[in-house]
Amino acid sequence: MRQPILRAKNLVKRFSVGRSSSYVNAVNGVDLTIHRGEILGMVGESGSGKSTIGRTLLRLTDPTEGLIEFDGRDITSLSAKELRPLRKDMQMVFQDPWSALNPRMKIGDLIAEPLRIHLKLSEPDLRDRTELLAKKVRLSTEFLNRTPSALSGGQLQRVCIARAIATNPKLIILDEPTSSLDLSVRAGILELLMELREETQAGFLFISHDLGTIKLISDTIAVLYLGRIVELVPKEALFNEPAHPYSQSLLSAHLPADLDAPIQRLILEGEIPSPIDLPSGCSFHTRCPAAVDVCKTATPQPELIAQNHHVSCLRLKDGGNILSRQQA
C-alpha cells in the first residue's frame, strides 16, 4: 500500500461576496487522499472549485471547515510561521508561467531561490544543484544567466517545475500546468512530469479541465462539479464505465483528436449554476438528465461501487445513473 501524504476531510471553502451576507460556495465538503508516487487528476469545468481546492490543500487560502493532514500531521490551523518549515515538502506549479516568475530575476536565481530559502548550501553547492535541476527539467544551462523574457512558455514552465522539485518535496500540486502551452510543448512537459513521478516518488495533484491530459497522466481521477467530488475513480474505470451522469456527459463532450474514437453525444442543457446559489439536494440535478424528485432534496453521499471507485449519485440504487443517448 502506498503511503498517504495528504488527506483532506470534509473540506469546505466559502468566500464572502462584497458586504452582503451571500457567499461563493467554492468547495462543499471534499474528502480526498493523495499517496506518494501517485498522480491524482482533478477534472472539472470552470467554477467547479478545482483551483480553490489546490490552494486550500497547501493552506495558501484557509479552509472554512474541514481537516487537512499533511504527512500524518494536522496542518489545518497551523500558523504561517509554523507552516514555513513544511513548505519545502509541499510545492505548487501554476497555470501561467509568465506571471509566476519574477521578470527581473535571472533564471539561475529563480531556480536557486527555494534552495537558498530552505537549505543552507554553500555557494558552489548551490550552483551545482541549480545546474543539476536545470538539466533535470531539460533546460539548457545557457539560459541560467538570462531573464524570463528570453524564454518561451514551455521553457518557463520547466523553470517553474525546477523550482517546485528543488527541495525534493513530498507533494506537488500542479494547477493547469499545461493549459497555456502549445500541443507539442505540452507533450514535453507531460513526459517530464511522468519521469519526475518515478524519480521523486512525491504525491502529485494534477488539476486540469482537459480530459485528454488527465487521461494521459493520472492514476486516479476526481471529477468535480460545483465544489463536490461526484466521482473518484481509477483512470481506466472512468474512461470505460463512468458511473456518475455528470462524468458521462463530460466524457461525451470531450473530443479526442482521433477519428476512431467513438463519440456518444450526451449534450447537457444549460451551464454550471452559480456557486452563490447552490442548487438544493444534488447540485447537479438542474442539468442532470437522470434527475428525479428525490435529487432536488436529498444530498447524495459517496458510495463504493467497485474497488476504489466512489460515486455520489442518488440514482445508483435503481441503476438510473447510466444515461442513454435519448435522455440527453
Added chain:
Amino acid sequence: MNLLKITDLQTHFVFHDIDNYRREARALNKVNLNLNRGEIVGIVGETGAGKSLTAQSICGLLRPPAKVVGGSVLFLGKELLSLAEEDLNDIRGAEIGMVVQNPKSSLDPLTRIGDQLVRIHQTHTASAISVARSKAIAMMHAVGIPDPEKRFSAWPHELSGGMAQRVLIAMALMNEPKLLIADEPTTGLDVTVQAQILELLKDLVRRFEMGTIIITHDLGIVAHYCDKVAVMFAGEIVEYGTVTDIFRRPGHPYTKQLLASTPEKLKLNEAGSLGGQPPDLFNLPEGCLSQDRCSLASDQCRTPPPVITLETGQTVRCHFALQ
C-alpha cells in the same frame, strides 16, 4: 466557382526603427486556400502560426504594423484586397460573418443584445425595425437562447460566456452570410458548453449552406467537426486536405509531429520529446521553414519545398512528401 479562393496571401508586420531601419516580420507566407459552400475547413497550428492573421487578412481587419503585401483573396470572384473600406463594410457582417474568441469583450457593453442584433441587420438592409426585431428574435431562437423575447432586452454583462457566444453567432448569422469565419469560437468555454456551441454551428452551417472556416488549436474539434483541415506552420499552410486523409495518413512531417503530440496519441516514456521553437519571423530560414524542427531535414531542405499533391488529393509542402 469557389466561394473563397486565397492565392499566395502574404501579410507582413513592418516596423521602422528610430534610424528608419525597416524590419519586417513575415507572418503569412503565401497562403493558398479554397473553400466551397457548405464546407467546414479547420485551420490548425500553434501560437503564432498565422491562423488568426489569415482570418483578419481575409476580412481586411488588419491594423498597422500588419499589412497585406501580396496575393489575392477572391470572394465569389470579387477581389477583397483591393476593395475600398466602404465596399468592404457592405460585405462584412452581411455576406461574411465572423465569430471571434472572447465573446464577452466583443459585445458592446452599453447596448442591449437585441438592439445589437437589430443594428447589424439594419446596417445592411433597409428593413423596418419591426422586421429586424422579429428577425433578431428568430435568430436568437435558432442559436438556442432560451426565452428570446425576454432576453432581447438583456445586457451583455447579464450573459454567461456560452450565452454571449450564442449572441455573437446570432449576430454573425443575422444577414445570412455565405461565408462564416469562426476564430477559436469555443476557446475559453467549458467542454459541455463547447459541445453545445459546436453542434449548433454544424447544424447552422448545414442549414444555411455556409462555407465555414473554424480556426482552432484543438485537433479534437477538427477531427469531429470539420470536413477539411489546413495545417499552418510559420505563416504557411504546410498541408491541406480532407480531415480523414490527413488524420489517417499525414503527409507533412510537422503534421505527423502535431498529431503525435495529442494526448490520445502521445506515448509517454518513449524516447525524445518534441520541441523546438517556431522560427523567428524576422529572420526566416532559407527554404523549408520547418527544417529546424524536422527529423527528416537534409541539405535539400535549404531550397523551398514544392507543394505536392498526393493521390488522396491532399497537398503537402515538403521535399519528401512522396517518400
